[in-house]
Amino acid sequence: MNLTNSLLIKLRGNSITTSFLLHSNFSTNRSMLHKITNLNHALNLFDEMSQRRPLPSVVKFTQLLHLVTKMKHFSSSLHLFNQMCSLGVPVNEYSMSIAIKCCCQLHRTKDGFALLGSCFRRAIPPNVYIFSALIDGLVLEDRILDAEMLFKKLIKQKLCEPNVVMYNTMIKGLCKFSNNVTALALLRLMEQTNCKPDIFTYSTIIDSLCKDKLIDDAFKLFKEIVCNKSILPDVITYTSLICGLCKFGHWDEASKMLKQMEDENISPNVHTFNVLVDAFCKEGKVEEAEAIINIMIDRGKVPNIVTYNSLIDGYCLRGEMIKAREIFYSITLRGLVPGVVTYNSLLNGYCKNLNIEKAVQMFHEMTGKGLKPNVVTYNTMIQGFFRVGRFVDARKLFDEMHAQGQNPDQYTYRIVLEGLCNNHQVEEALSLFHLMGDSKLNSDIVVYNILINGVGKCGKVDIARVLFQGLIDKGLQPDVRTYNVMISGFCREGQLGEAKLLFLKMEESGCPPDDVTYRVLLQGYLKNRHYDDVEMLLQEMDDRGYSLDASTLSLFIDHIAAGLLDRSMLKLLGKLVPKELLNDPRLCDWE
DNA sequence: ATAGGGTTAG
Numbered sequence: 009m010n011l012t013n014s015l016l017i018k019l020r021g022n023s024i025t026t027s028f029l030l031h032s033n034f035s036t037n038r039s040m041l042h043k044i045t046n047l048n049h050a051l052n053l054f055d056e057m058s059q060r061r062p063l064p065s066v067v068k069f070t071q072l073l074h075l076v077t078k079m080k081h082f083s084s085s086l087h088l089f090n091q092m093c094s095l096g097v098p099v100n101e102y103s104m105s106i107a108i109k110c111c112c113q114l115h116r117t118k119d120g121f122a123l124l125g126s127c128f129r130r131a132i133p134p135n136v137y138i139f140s141a142l143i144d145g146l147v148l149e150d151r152i153l154d155a156e157m158l159f160k161k162l163i164k165q166k167l168c169e170p171n172v173v174m175y176n177t178m179i180k181g182l183c184k185f186s187n188n189v190t191a192l193a194l195l196r197l198m199e200q201t202n203c204k205p206d207i208f209t210y211s212t213i214i215d216s217l218c219k220d221k222l223i224d225d226a227f228k229l230f231k232e233i234v235c236n237k238s239i240l241p242d243v244i245t246y247t248s249l250i251c252g253l254c255k256f257g258h259w260d261e262a263s264k265m266l267k268q269m270e271d272e273n274i275s276p277n278v279h280t281f282n283v284l285v286d287a288f289c290k291e292g293k294v295e296e297a298e299a300i301i302n303i304m305i306d307r308g309k310v311p312n313i314v315t316y317n318s319l320i321d322g323y324c325l326r327g328e329m330i331k332a333r334e335i336f337y338s339i340t341l342r343g344l345v346p347g348v349v350t351y352n353s354l355l356n357g358y359c360k361n362l363n364i365e366k367a368v369q370m371f372h373e374m375t376g377k378g379l380k381p382n383v384v385t386y387n388t389m390i391q392g393f394f395r396v397g398r399f400v401d402a403r404k405l406f407d408e409m410h411a412q413g414q415n416p417d418q419y420t421y422r423i424v425l426e427g428l429c430n431n432h433q434v435e436e437a438l439s440l441f442h443l444m445g446d447s448k449l450n451s452d453i454v455v456y457n458i459l460i461n462g463v464g465k466c467g468k469v470d471i472a473r474v475l476f477q478g479l480i481d482k483g484l485q486p487d488v489r490t491y492n493v494m495i496s497g498f499c500r501e502g503q504l505g506e507a508k509l510l511f512l513k514m515e516e517s518g519c520p521p522d523d524v525t526y527r528v529l530l531q532g533y534l535k536n537r538h539y540d541d542v543e544m545l546l547q548e549m550d551d552r553g554y555s556l557d558a559s560t561l562s563l564f565i566d567h568i569a570a571g572l573l574d575r576s577m578l579k580l581l582g583k584l585v586p587k588e589l590l591n592d593p594r595l596c597d598w599e
Numbered sequence: 600a601t602a603g604g605g606t607t608a609g
Contacts, residue, residue: 106601176605183605244606247607277606314607318607321608348608400601
């Protein structure tokens with residue numbers, strides 16, 4: 009054994025593989041590559057291969073490069089590519105497409121394009137593999153317009169013949185930005201060419217439609233493939249549809265789909281079951297989730313870490329932290345490893361249940377285990393600190409987040425603004441907002457809703473008005489919440505006329521009022537002893553099938569008891585009381 | 600005889 013090899017053993021600590029490599033006559037055939045199961049194996053093999061004389065063929069090196077890429081070790085793969093280059097292994101379109109893919113997946117599409125430049129210098133004609141990787145990279149960096157431009161340019165200038173994968177990559181990008189219309193148009197375009205859409209094309213769009221709650225459109229597309237019969241739906245297609253149904257709480261239809269797929273001889277996989285488990289847990293229906301887990305085990309599928317992460321979420325949502333913790337500790341016993349997502353779920357649970365001390369303890373436990381907190385972790389903790397009024401600690405963590413190289417995202421910004429508003433620091437929130445200027449973060453309707461709500465709550469309805477006009481000027485669309493917080497602000501200041509005007513504007517702006525709008529407006533009217541429209545509003549609520557919440561109802565009872573409102577209103581009110589409130593003892597004696 | 604695509608976390 010030479011010095012280099014013994015050093016390798018020490019460095020990479022995998023003597024079994026290395027000795028195996030040394031005693032196998034250095035062959036790098038397919039069966040050899042099969043035995044590579046982790047990065048160390050692959051790196052050891054690469055080192056060994058590069059010492060052989062003559063050097064193994066480009067093909068062997070590329071196979072290994074591919075393997076490392078498939079393990080998602082993109083930066084290692086890029087490093088090996090560079091080493092291959094310095095060894096003098098000739099670069100071809102195969103290794104080049106892998107290298108470009110790696111750059112793109114590392115969010116370094118710029119470097120991918122630099123490699124594209126070197127393709128031209130090396131007389132390697134870039135092909136559809138390379139261009140697809142670049143389009144994918146642009147999409148990954150949210151540069152959808154650049155991706156579209158490149159895609160169109162390639163077709164127009166006939167720089168490469170697009171194939172189904174390239175179309176699918178572009179369609180995936182469009183779907184990422186909810187541009188289902190263009191995605192569908194591309195699918196129709198494909199039908200006109202000899203590059204027919206496949207199950208990937210359909211699944212991508214079906215999934216996107218489900219995510220955008222366009223479940224009927226998703227099923228229309230699904231029926232198309234079922235009738236067509238030339239493309240068969242697979243487990244992923246079904247899983248996406250089941251996921252869409254679950255998000256709507258259409259449990260019966262979801263279980264019908266599960267049955268239907270099994271009738272078609274498509275077995276649901278762990279992912280399919282996880283979608284169901286997750287949907288139940290998000291509704292706090294942990295019993296149902298546990299039942300699904302049992303079915304999954306009966307079918308011979310082993311629940312994985314994702315399954316348990318959902319279950320933890322479910323128990324946290326119900327505030328059953330002891331149970332959540334129990335699941336958390338059972339993970340290790342099952343031979344699974346809790347990841348950042350697992351910790352994030354539990355941290356979220358502790359924060360939402362206002363046990364910030366426990367959250368802090370778990371946060372330290374996670375970093376102690378070498379897990380790197382991500383942006384979700386920081387957002388969760390920052391929100392947790394704000395919730396209990398510890399805004400100084402929130403600020404500290406926000407700074408630490410920067411220091412740890414985790415870039416705040418749109419959620420961080422929302423959390424900080426909301427946290428400041430709720431901690432009586434509206435001025436601070438406003439100056440942060442102004443500091444951000446016209447950035448992308450400030451083109452978020454949720455941010456406006458938070459601020460309008462914040463300023464409204466401290467009576468600064470004039471500032472709310474300016475903010476509202478500002479978002480309109482920016483071309484942003486106010487949503488129901490925007491209107492609700494504005495109306496609430498007006499009501500609080502007794503500006504009922506303004507409130508009513510905005511309320512009437514909702515319908516004509518294509519944003520019909522929801523139950524909250526009615527509750528806010530009714531409370532405003534009652535508190536200001538302005539009863540003219542009350543009966544009409546209650547009637548409208550009934551027509552729309554809305555119900556009253558406990559606090560509005562209680563306000564009504566007070567007003568009736570004080571003789572301010574006529575008892576004839578009771579009948580209408582009775583219709584608007586949801587079943588859960590009917591058991592309220594205070595309501596028993598007013599019939 | 601070496602490259603590419605679709606389903607789950609705040």
